Amino acid sequence: MKHTDPNTDAIVFECDLPEPREKVWRALTERDLLAAWLMPNDIRPEVGAKFQLQPSPVAAECAPVQCEVLEAEAGRKLRWRQQEQADAVAPRLLVESVVTFELSDIPSGGTHLRVVHDGFTSRVTHCIQAMLCSQASATVLRFQPRKVRAIPVLHCLRRAA
Amino acid sequence: MVESEVFRALADPTRRAVFERLSRGEMNVTELKSGFNVSQPAISQHLAALKGAGLVSERREGRHAYYRSEPKGLAPLAEWMQRYRVAWPERIEKLKHVLKDMDR
Numbered sequence: 001m002k003h004t005d006p007n008t009d010a011i012v013f014e015c016d017l018p019e020p021r022e023k024v025w026r027a028l029t030e031r032d033l034l035a036a037w038l039m040p041n042d043i044r045p046e047v048g049a050k051f052q053l054q055p056s057p058v059a060a061e062c063a064p065v066q067c068e069v070l071e072a073e074a075g076r077k078l079r080w081r082q083q084e085q086a087d088a089v090a091p092r093l094l095v096e097s098v099v100t101f102e103l104s105d106i107p108s109g110g111t112h113l114r115v116v117h118d119g120f121t122s123r124v125t126h127c128i129q130a131m132l133c134s135q136a137s138a139t140v141l142r143f144q145p146r147k148v149r150a151i152p153v154l155h156c157l158r159r160a161a
Numbered sequence: 162m163v164e165s166e167v168f169r170a171l172a173d174p175t176r177r178a179v180f181e182r183l184s185r186g187e188m189n190v191t192e193l194k195s196g197f198n199v200s201q202p203a204i205s206q207h208l209a210a211l212k213g214a215g216l217v218s219e220r221r222e223g224r225h226a227y228y229r230s231e232p233k234g235l236a237p238l239a240e241w242m243q244r245y246r247v248a249w250p251e252r253i254e255k256l257k258h259v260l261k262d263m264d265r
Contacts, residue, residue, distance in 0.1 A: 013249040019260045027259050037255035
C-alpha cells in the first residue's frame with residue numbers, strides 16, 4: 001500500500017497559455033476578470049488581504065468561500081487559503097485548503113501556468129489519509145466517482161438527494 | 162443523503178478521532194474509551210452516529226462488541242475531493258477564453 005501517493009491530497013494542474021505573464025496575472029487578480037472564469041469576488045492581491053468568492057445565484061445555498069491572500073508576487077505567484085462549508089447541512093464542518101498559481105515564461109513568449117490546490121485540512125483529509133494508509137483502503141482507491149455535471153461552482157456540494 | 166451524514170458525523174472532533182483510531186484496528190468500547198477523556202455512554206453515542214453514517218461497523222462476539230472503521234463509508238468524501246479535480250480543468254478552460262477576450 002502506498003503511503004505517499006501525492007494525488008491523495010494535492011490537485012495539480014498545469015498548462016501553457018499564449019498570453020504573457022502580466023496578462024495572466026491580471027486575469028487572476030482583477031475582480032471582473034477573475035469573476036469571469038472563477039467566481040464573483042472582492043480580491044485584493046496583497047498579502048494578508050481577506051476576500052470572498054461568492055457562489056453564483058443558482059447555488060444560493062452555498063455560503064461564500066472565505067479567502068486570505070498568503071503570497072502575492074505580481075506576475076509570478078498568487079497563493080491564497082480558502083475556507084468553505086463542506087456541506088450546507090453540516091455547516092460546522094469547514095474545509096480549509098490552499099490554492100497556488102505560479103506563472104513562468106515559456107520560450108514562445110507565453111506563460112506556463114501551474115495551479116496547485118492542496119493543504120486540505122485535517123478535518124476531512126486526515127480521515128481519508130488514515131484510510132488510504134490502512135490495509136483496508138483498497139475499497140476507497142477503487143471507488144469510481146459518479147459523473148460530475150459541469151456546474152460553475154464546483155466547491156458547492158450537490159444538495160443531498 | 163449519505164454524503165450529508167458522513168460530513169455531519171465527521172463534523173465532531175471526538176468522532177473524527179474515534180474514526181481515525183478505529184481505522185488502525187478493531188477495538189471494543191473499553192479499549193476505545195481509554196484514549197479519550199469522555200464517558201463510555203458518550204463514546205457509545207459517537208459510535209452510533211458513525212455507524213449511522215456507514216463509517217464504522219460492529220461485530221458481535223457473545224456479549225462483546227467490536228468496532229472498526231469502514232473505508233467504504235468515505236466514498237462520499239472521496240467523491241467530494243474528486244469534484245475539485247474536475248473543477249480545475251474546467252475553470253482553466255474558462256480562463257483561456259477570458260484571456261482571449263481581453264485582446265478585443
